[in-house]
Amino acid sequence: MTDYQEYLNFLYSALESQNKKNLVLSEDTALVADIGLSSLEVMEFIEKIEDHFDISIPLNILPDVNTIGDLARKVRELNL
């Protein structure tokens, strides 16, 4: 089982190309409010995660996801 930090590390690297403001990413960084991802960019990012972990992330969990840490926890739950 991959631990939480490993999920975080993957998300940081997957966000690299979309981090146009060159923010220092942390688990508290907000995907939309801080990084400024558009809805289409969010979906592209989600697809990267899905393919990497070979999972599907339901849309209905996304309203609870604001930060990179929120997403790492959700992905971890789905991948258990």
Added chain:
Amino acid sequence: MLFDKFQAMADFQAELAERDVTPFGAVTQEILSATEGMVQGRKVILAGTNNYLGLSYDPRCVKAAQDAAARWGTGTTGSRLANGSFAEHQALESEIADFYGVDHAIVFSTGYAATMGMCSTLAGPGDVILMDADSHASIYSGVKLSGADVIRFKHSDPEDLAKRMRRLGDRAGQALIIAEGIYSMLGDVAPLQDIAAVKREYGGYLLLDEAHSMGALGASGRGAAQAAGIEADVDFTVGTFSKSLGAIGGFCVSRHTELEAIRFCISAYIFTASSSPSVIASTREALRIIRQEPELRDKLWDNANRLYHGLQSLGLPVGPTASPVVAVEMEDRSRTIDCWKALMEAGVYVNLVIPPASPSTNFLLRNSVSAAHSSEQIDTIIAAYADLQHAGLINPTQAA
């Protein structure tokens, strides 16, 4: 503040007003025919109305509506579950089921209610929905209300669907797959044979939205599933009366007996008034015409091919194949608005589509073709686009 989230839209509307452009909610002062009207004080060819077979202005449909209004009154004033089920509604349900060769049908008051109602009711908490990423807003609204786990697959990508079905494991057999026939924005047709093959491999149920393909595709006009030869794989077909049938309303048909129980669980069916009898009557007449006059489809496709190839020959990006929906994709918002305005001034009304209504970050000049368009009208539309090029407003490099 409660209203803060609307500020961007208010700013956009102010920008449009300043530019003296009214692409959203342009007012039609008069309908002159199925393909011509007075819009915003200007006589225009209607090339953005989804009136695929031109039946909204067919005298037989108009007469049927007039007779029904005289006989039944102007409205039912109630729900189908209360006082709003007239013999007209029941007759239309029988006729639409017969048209599709199945035993069960529900008629809804709008196409949006049909799609949203079915998507929100068929699957519930604990169930899983796999939906095409470019699905219509009514599907997105429905699945959101369902409480099911909602998973998107890449637009018209059966391999991605198969991958996601595999990931579901034992849940795949109970999954609800949602796709459309012709997609409304770009006019592309779903690869239904491949989608049906995925369903046959993994199980599940298929709901197909034929809103833009009913009347346009298939040997008898039943839509994309009929054209693809996969109707036996479709569990639920939803559609609308507001496009090829020229009225308003929606339907779901199914071979599953359970549809009769599902009917009583759909809020969008229960908690709204049923369609006016005049609307139902004109829809019944239009359905009869579709069945008896297949030449309308031939004319629609002649016109669709003429417009598609005409715009393609100008070098404009118009989608993968000819279709009754022919959209020109643009990258620049301001230039797209200028083009829309110039088309109106040239006497051509089309739809301006902006994200997120468009399937990408691109903007669309969306044309919809009608069987009622004359060849000359189609040529006028093409010439109007050519004039945009001559004016330097659009060219293949500026388009997407």
